[in-house]
Structures are given as C-alpha cells and as structure tokens.
Amino acid sequence: MQGDVAGSQSAAASARDLQPSGRHECGDLDAPVSEDDLHRMNARHGRQARRLQQSVERRLKDRQILLLLAQDGFQGSRYDHFVEELVRYGISVLRGWMHSGFIFQLVAERGFGLHPHELDLEELATQSEVREELATMTVARALPRFRQTALVDGGWTFEGGASITTYFMGACIYRFPNEFRRHRAAEERQRRALQQQHMVYENPASPRSTADEVLGKMWVREELANITDLRTRTVVALTLDDYTQEEIQQMLDEKSVRVIEGLLYRWRKKEQRHQGGGQHD
Structure with missing residues (x-):
C-alpha cells in the first residue's frame, strides 16, 4: 500500500509562494508574457507538479477503495485484506521512526512531551524486538478508532488532502505516547523486581x-x-x-x-x- 509520509510538507503549505508579494504596482493587464516567464518552469516546479499529480491519483484510488469497502459495511474479506496491508505499512513506518528517534519529534509537535532518555533512544535504535512490539501495539490500538472515525463516520475525504495511509499514521502518532509510557513503566517494574530478587537471593561472596x-x-x-x-x-x-x-x-x-x-x-x-x-x- 502506497502512502505519503505523515508530517511531510503539504502542497497547501507552499501555496503562500504563489501569492502576490505586494511590492509591484499593477501594470498593463494586456501586457504579453515574457520569454523568461515561459521558461521559468524549472526542475523544482516539475517535481512539485508530479508530486501533486501523484497525490491526487493516490487519493482518487483511496476513494474508490473506500466506496467498495463501504458497500460491505467495512467488514468481510475485502476489508480484512485492506486492514492487513494497512497494518503492514503502519508497522514498517513506525519501526523506522522509532529507529531514528523521529517519532518523538512527531509526538512533541502534537503536544506529547515524552522526554525520552538517552537509554530509551539507544534501546529503540538497537533492539528490533522492542520496536516491533511497540509498533504492533500502537497499530492495534489505533485501528478501532481509525475504522470508526475515518471510515464509518466519513472522517477521511478526498478533499482533505491526505492519503488513507497518511491519515492512518496520524492516528498511530496519537496512540504511540501511551504505548511508550506503558513500555517504560514495565521496564522500570522489571528492573526493580530484578534488583529486589538480587538482594534476596544473592549468594554469599567467596x-x-x-x-x-x-x-x-x-x-x-x-x-x-x-x-x-x-x-x-x-x-x-x-x-x-x-x-x-x-x-x-x-x-x-x-x-x-x-x-x-x-x-x-x-x-x-x-x-x-x-x-x-x-x-x-
């Protein structure tokens, strides 16, 4: 399943570059376009145009998929296949965000101050099984609300500007803080339990x-x-x-x-x- 990366710059964010600067007086409205204007289309504009086109095509495809799923009441074999791909995508992206630590920047931008310790960042960067567990639990927690809000209640729309996968990753970002806090609390409980066990059962020193x-x-x-x-x-x-x-x-x-x-x-x-x-x- 293809999708935009949640948190990336949207087309609307750069729309301000397309507004008049206000520094020039209005001249002759019938003045011809210059040759420079005709050739101003450079590589950056070309890439931006392709991204916009791809975004539109992706959202059109998403709308068609959701229309089919809605006919089944967002359940059944077609919906299960849709969820399977969404889960695979969500876990993969979350694992990458945790590996780089980018996930904490994303949640901080949404008002969640997790204040990760250096050891937390090191654990996520080196422990694949921890990333897998956190990503799996986050996706599992996000799915029910995503189904109800985005699909059943029609929260996702073509006009919203985001693909289904981007919308879903946004839902995951809001679920991650609680899962991370649960993991950190469990780690602390385990550390204390091992420390207590060591104190009680430590063999006499030779x-x-x-x-x-x-x-x-x-x-x-x-x-x-x-x-x-x-x-x-x-x-x-x-x-x-x-x-x-x-x-x-x-x-x-x-x-x-x-x-x-x-x-x-x-x-x-x-x-x-x-x-x-x-x-x-």
Missing part, C-alpha cells in the same frame, strides 16, 4: 570474589581523578561507597534513577573503550 571486588574498587578510586565530568565523578564515588541508585538520585536531586543509570552506563562504556573492552567493575 573470599576470591570479595578480593576481586576490593581490587576493582581500589582501581576505580584511583581513576576518579581522571573523570572530568563532575556529576559522573560524584555518582561513581557514591556508588563506591555502596549508596543505592535511588539514594544517589535523591542526594543529587536528579529527575529519576535513569539519570544515574545513564551516567554510570556512559562512564563504563568509555572505560571499556580505553581498556580495549575489558571490565573493571
């Missing part, structure tokens, strides 16, 4: 593991002076003193525990690169 831990802490203390970022140095020092991340977050008045996690994560990655990928904690 003399060798205790010695390794002491040596590791001694090495980190020696490296503290080389940490140029004050916040990171403070977090590492407090961690060495066995403060929990929740306690450090409160002591430094940070917004969340994820800020502490992020600082430690980036410091460890930097140290691993310096030591050729070795672990020191």
